[in-house]
Amino acid sequence: xxxxxxxxxxxxxxVPRRQVPVLATLALLLVxxxxxxxxxxxxxxxxxxxxxxxxxxxxxxxxxxxxxxxxTGGIDLSVGAVVAMTAMVSASLLQQGLPALLVLVIALLxxxxxxxxxxxxxxFFEIQxxxxxxxGMFFARGMCTFISGSSIxxxxxxxxxxxxxxxxxxxxxxxxxxxxxxxxxVAIAAWTLAYTRLGRNVYAIGGNxxxxxxxxxxxxxxxxxxxxxxxxxxxxGGILLSFYTLSGAPLxxxxxxxxxxxxxxxxxxxxxxxxxxxxxxxxxxxxxxVIQTLITFDGSLNSWWTKIVIGGLxxxxxxxxxxxxxxxx
Amino acid sequence: xxxTGSRWRxxxxxxxxxxxxxxxVMLAANTIYxxxxxxxxxxxxxxxxxxxxxxRLSAPLILVALGxxxxxxTGGIDLSVGSVCAISxxxxCSYISQQPDQNSLAVVxxxxxxxxxxxxxxxxxxxxxxxxxxIQPIIATLILMVAGRGLAQxxxxxxxxxxxxxxxxxxxxxxxxxxxxxxxxxxxxxLLVAAFTRRTALGMIIESVxxxxxxxxxxxxxxxxxxxxxxxxxxxCAAVAGFMITANVSSADGNAAGLWIxxxxxxxxxxxxxxxxxxxxxxxxxxxxxxxxxTLTTSVYAMNISPQTSLLFKAVVVIAVCLIQAPxxxxxxxxxxxxxxxxxxxxxxxxxxxxxxPA
Numbered sequence: 001x002x003x004x005x006x007x008x009x010x011x012x013x014x015v016p017r018r019q020v021p022v023l024a025t026l027a028l029l030l031v032x033x034x035x036x037x038x039x040x041x042x043x044x045x046x047x048x049x050x051x052x053x054x055x056x057x058x059x060x061x062x063x064x065x066x067x068x069x070x071x072t073g074g075i076d077l078s079v080g081a082v083v084a085m086t087a088m089v090s091a092s093l094l095q096q097g098l099p100a101l102l103v104l105v106i107a108l109l110x111x112x113x114x115x116x117x118x119x120x121x122x123x124f125f126e127i128q129x130x131x132x133x134x135x136g137m138f139f140a141r142g143m144c145t146f147i148s149g150s151s152i153x154x155x156x157x158x159x160x161x162x163x164x165x166x167x168x169x170x171x172x173x174x175x176x177x178x179x180x181x182x183x184x185x186v187a188i189a190a191w192t193l194a195y196t197r198l199g200r201n202v203y204a205i206g207g208n209x210x211x212x213x214x215x216x217x218x219x220x221x222x223x224x225x226x227x228x229x230x231x232x233x234x235x236x237g238g239i240l241l242s243f244y245t246l247s248g249a250p251l252x253x254x255x256x257x258x259x260x261x262x263x264x265x266x267x268x269x270x271x272x273x274x275x276x277x278x279x280x281x282x283x284x285x286x287x288x289x290v291i292q293t294l295i296t297f298d299g300s301l302n303s304w305w306t307k308i309v310i311g312g313l314x315x316x317x318x319x320x321x322x323x324x325x326x327x328x329x
Numbered sequence: 330x331x332x333t334g335s336r337w338r339x340x341x342x343x344x345x346x347x348x349x350x351x352x353x354v355m356l357a358a359n360t361i362y363x364x365x366x367x368x369x370x371x372x373x374x375x376x377x378x379x380x381x382x383x384x385r386l387s388a389p390l391i392l393v394a395l396g397x398x399x400x401x402x403t404g405g406i407d408l409s410v411g412s413v414c415a416i417s418x419x420x421x422c423s424y425i426s427q428q429p430d431q432n433s434l435a436v437v438x439x440x441x442x443x444x445x446x447x448x449x450x451x452x453x454x455x456x457x458x459x460x461x462x463x464i465q466p467i468i469a470t471l472i473l474m475v476a477g478r479g480l481a482q483x484x485x486x487x488x489x490x491x492x493x494x495x496x497x498x499x500x501x502x503x504x505x506x507x508x509x510x511x512x513x514x515x516x517x518x519x520l521l522v523a524a525f526t527r528r529t530a531l532g533m534i535i536e537s538v539x540x541x542x543x544x545x546x547x548x549x550x551x552x553x554x555x556x557x558x559x560x561x562x563x564x565x566c567a568a569v570a571g572f573m574i575t576a577n578v579s580s581a582d583g584n585a586a587g588l589w590i591x592x593x594x595x596x597x598x599x600x601x602x603x604x605x606x607x608x609x610x611x612x613x614x615x616x617x618x619x620x621x622x623x624t625l626t627t628s629v630y631a632m633n634i635s636p637q638t639s640l641l642f643k644a645v646v647v648i649a650v651c652l653i654q655a656p657x658x659x660x661x662x663x664x665x666x667x668x669x670x671x672x673x674x675x676x677x678x679x680x681x682x683x684x685x686x687p688a
Contacts, residue, residue: 075467127651128605130406130467134592135647142641149635258475271468304482304583311476318464318472 020324021268021317022280028313029283032290040297047173052289054175057182058083058240060285062256063263064189065233067281068226070264071193071206073273074129076227078118078136079234080256082111084249085140086238090159091152091248100158108235114140115231119224133227137257144250151249154242162243178240185236190278202226206273262310263288266317287313347650348600348617352624359628366631375504379627387623388511389414389570391616393590394597395522396563398615401598403559404539404607405459405466410567410594412477413451414587417444417568418575419484422492431494440497445568451477452564456557470560474591481583491580501576511573518566523612532610535559539607593622596643600650621646 036043053060062079069076090107094100114136121132154160168174193199201222204212213219242248267284269276291309295301359366359379369378393410400407421444428436451473458469503510526532537545538552546552570590575581599605600621601614625646629639 121648121651125652131595131599131605131647131651134596135644135651138640138647139644142638142644145635145638146641258471261471262475265468271465302482302487304479304487307479308476308483311472311479314468314472314475315458318468319462322462322464 017324018275019268021270021321022277022283024317024320025266025268025280025283025287029287029290032287032294036290036294036297043293043297045173048293050173050175050179052286052293053179053182054244055292056285056289057176057178058237058244059256059259059263059288060182060282061185061233061240062237063260063267063281063285064185064278065230065237066257066260066264067189067267067269067276067278068193068202068233069129069230070261070269070271071202071273071276072223072226073206073209073271074122074223074226075133075261075271076115076118076136076230077130077133077257078114078140079230079237079260080253081137081140081144082114082231082234083238083241083253083256084144084251086111086235087242087245087252088144088147088152088248088250090239090242091154092147094154094156094159095152100156103156104239107239108232111231111233111235111238112228113231115227115229115234116224118231119227122227123220123223129227141250147250148248149250151247151252154246154248159243159246163246176243178243181236181240185233186278186282189233193278198222198225203274206275208274259288259310262314266313268317268321270321345602345611345614345617348602348614348621351600351646351650352617352621355621355624355628359624359631362628363631371507374507376507379631381509383620383623383627384512385509386627387619388509388515389573389587390590390593390597390619390623391515392518392566392570392573393563393587394594394601394615394619395519395612396559396566397591397594398598398601398603398610398612399522399526399535399559400466400563401595401603401605402535402539402607402610403556404542405556405559406595406605407455407470407560407563408467408591409451409455409470409473409477410563410570411587411589411591412474412481413448413564413567414571414574414590415481415581415583416451416477416484416571417448418571418586419481419490419581419583420444420447421497421572422490422575422581423484425492425494425497426490431492432496434496437494437496441572444572445565448564448568448571449561452561453557455564456560459560460553460556478583481586483583485581485583487583489580489582493579497572497576498579499576501573501578514569514573518569519612519616522562526610526612531555536609539610594619596647597622600646 033043036048042048062083066076066079086107089110090103093103093106118129118132118136121127122129162177165177166174167177167180193202201212201217201219204215204217205219205222209219241253245252263284264276264281265271265284266287267276267280267282269280288310291313292306295303295306295309356367366379369376369380371377393414397407397410421440424440424443425431425436430436455470455473458464458472459466462469499510500514501511505513526535534545534550534555537548537550538555542552542556567587571587574586574590595605597618598615600618601611601616603610603614622643625642626639629642
């Protein structure tokens, strides 16, 4: 890793500094994919990549929301619990026979509303995002078990269609609808961050909230907006997860917030805020997905190696951020 | 403004007022719901009863929260304590399980030394990342939080290691002088930390580093060393808590041991009145906070509500405590900001506060 960082350091006169972490992630991804292809013949199948997207579509959507929050210098610990709560709410409402469209709307409103409340608490009461979203996490996770102690299956026609629909050649290479939704979310988020006023405000607040305020930017509105966006992304992620598993379970997506934060950091977003890209986050999610695929392909490694490798990568990328010096003012 | 300001100052003057009030209200509510709640009986020379249970079960949390208080007061945070609990417990248990005589004191002490030693190493790792390399604490410790679970499972090889060792079991369930041994361990740790921080200059040094690490370095304090020590202390406390957690059930589970204890510990610290931004810290407040959390958990159990749903209550308590403490913090900030032309947040925030409180 250090040699890669050094070579990157040498060429940084040509590459803008803030893009170095993203490029490093891209290089890592390519190296990992290369290792996979050279070690296992089946790895070169395009479907392997599609499966990474299919299995991690919901993670990608949630990570996009988290990118917004982290870009402002905040953090949202509630995402995993909100994902679970959304899946749980839709499963239980569908079980009671509500029409699918109505359930979809309700489920998609809960997450943003909770995010909005958390954003208000963070902005108006000046409580640390960490604690507020921790409370949000407890609340959402508690609501899950409050709704039901055991998992609820989904048999609704719309849900099963969304789950089983194959786009592409059903016998060859295909993706699920969730993947397309995830891509749409990524595209919209990338456009928002790059080309809208809200996006510029997010970067400005992450860079320095004081000067953003002095410049007359709507700090409060933006801060509340990013937590609402994160809630919305978690809600979409929850819906995608319920498409994927066709059920709602109270203990699903436990610890997901860590994977999401790890993906965002590996994707090159700086945790103090102000620097990072949605594209990088997508690469981060892919890195996590490819690690899991590699470990599955290997077969002899146990699942806990995933955690150790992710921890190691986190360390390497944070160190890289330090070496590149982005965190220096 | 001066009137409300002085009133708030009077409230914040008694930082322990709110935690004590919450604890008393919770105990009272429990006693009303179940009159036998506070009764303690002597059985077999040991004290038994719900209050004793609360004390015993809160011992690991008190330990972890003590270390966390010191870390938070240096302006940091330690998310890895749960993983350190799991690793230390797993290492001690796996060592004991491999020995022919699990009841031998020498074996147990070696196991404890091993677990404690690895915790010191992990704490030093965190400390180096934060103090030497200068990584943001929340992220530096996140690394170990994620990887640590994997390490713990690596030690236990994904299994739940059960042991059959009386001396080790005593750490969690033993009794001394009619009270559970765990309570004494937690008490001893608290007194030790309190003695080192309040009877020497160390506490003030820690607070000054948390208040402004650059200024304290310029004033001649080796802030890096203080921060480093805080993380080592936190990991050491977590190790002892890990021993207790695994001894309670005589088994080590790399996945479940100490799960979410870091969140509970941070909560305890915040309830106790230590600000997450660093600076002043209150060990007694932290202990009260830990007791409040354990009382809450126990009362939820006692009311036959599913343990997972207790998270709902915890959320309510977190929000309530934060809101109680926040206005003082906010009032101070708005006062400091007064006179600057950019003060668009304060008038709507006061209006909003009233409508947001029930949420």
